[in-house]
Amino acid sequence: RSLSEAIARALVNEDREVAETQWSDALSASGQQKTWGGVRFGSRLVDSRTAESSASPAAAFAAIQRIGGKTGWYYGNWLWRVRGFFDLLVGGVGVRRGRRDPINIRVGDALDFWRVEGYEPGRLLRLRAEMKVPGRAWLEFEVTEHERGSSVRQTAIFDPVGLFGLAYWYALYPLHQFVFGGMLRNVVRAGKKFDSDVPVSIDSPTPHTHAS
Numbered sequence: 001r002s003l004s005e006a007i008a009r010a011l012v013n014e015d016r017e018v019a020e021t022q023w024s025d026a027l028s029a030s031g032q033q034k035t036w037g038g039v040r041f042g043s044r045l046v047d048s049r050t051a052e053s054s055a056s057p058a059a060a061f062a063a064i065q066r067i068g069g070k071t072g073w074y075y076g077n078w079l080w081r082v083r084g085f086f087d088l089l090v091g092g093v094g095v096r097r098g099r100r101d102p103i104n105i106r107v108g109d110a111l112d113f114w115r116v117e118g119y120e121p122g123r124l125l126r127l128r129a130e131m132k133v134p135g136r137a138w139l140e141f142e143v144t145e146h147e148r149g150s151s152v153r154q155t156a157i158f159d160p161v162g163l164f165g166l167a168y169w170y171a172l173y174p175l176h177q178f179v180f181g182g183m184l185r186n187v188v189r190a191g192k193k194f195d196s197d198v199p200v201s202i203d204s205p206t207p208h209t210h211a212s
Contacts, residue, residue: 037170038156045169047176048155053188057143059195060150061122063187064141068111069099074190075182079175080112083131087113092132114139133158134165141187152191154184 038047053060067073073080084095095112099105109116111127118126122143129137138157143150156176160166 037173043159045158045160046155047173047180048153049181049184050151050153051184051188052146052148052151053191054149055188055191055195057145057150058122059193060152060188060191061125061141061143062194063190064125064143064152065105065121066103067125067187068114069102071102073183074186076179079179084113087131090132093130134162134168135160150191152184152188154180154187156180 038045040046063074081095088094088096093110093113097110097112099111100109105111105116105119105125107116107119110130113129113131114127115130116125117128117138118124118140124140124142126138126140129139136159138155140153140155140157142153142155144153145151158165158169160169
């Protein structure tokens with residue numbers, strides 16, 4: 001019993017640490033350069049990227065809070081469905097759950113095979129993975145304002161369990177770059193459609209992504 005209690009306390013502490021970490025600050029303070037596989041914080045693996053947009057923070061977040069369900073994941077939806085299929089095969093939840101509401105969201109909601117763990121309207125959405133993985137995983141979106149509109153940070157966080165967990169992360173890392181990079185670009189593009197005050201024209205700055 002003492003071992004199970006210790007594990008439970010450790011998981012609670014990990015959850016609190018993830019919830020309290022602002023990854024833009026943490027990555028900057030660490031002084032680490034992103035390498036193949038992301039950035040390591042102890043045993044934790046973090047892969048973060050940002051994209052700037054001319055859309056307001058509210059408009060940028062409007063696209064984020066609609067993610068999952070019928071909206072999909074903005075990029076590689078067929079890959080997410082394949083991932084959900086294999087998750088079902090090994091006893092996971094798959095993507096059949098969809099989401100409670102196509103627009104509104106709250107902590108505790110299911111989003112396909114994710115669970116909303118953190119939500120601050122207009123600023124932050126943090127999802128905890130409920131698919132079968134050899135570790136614990138989160139996907140976080142954070143929107144901040146800047147002088148030309150908004151900045152969207154997307155961060156994938158993984159706490160691997162054992163060598164299999166590490167192998168899982170590094171084996172899928174190239175695919176994650178492809179899928180998460182495309183997702184972020186399309187999230188930024190979708191956000192502009194919610195911002196009637198910011199016209200999208202050929203003179204508008206092209207959104208760009210960069211890892212940090």
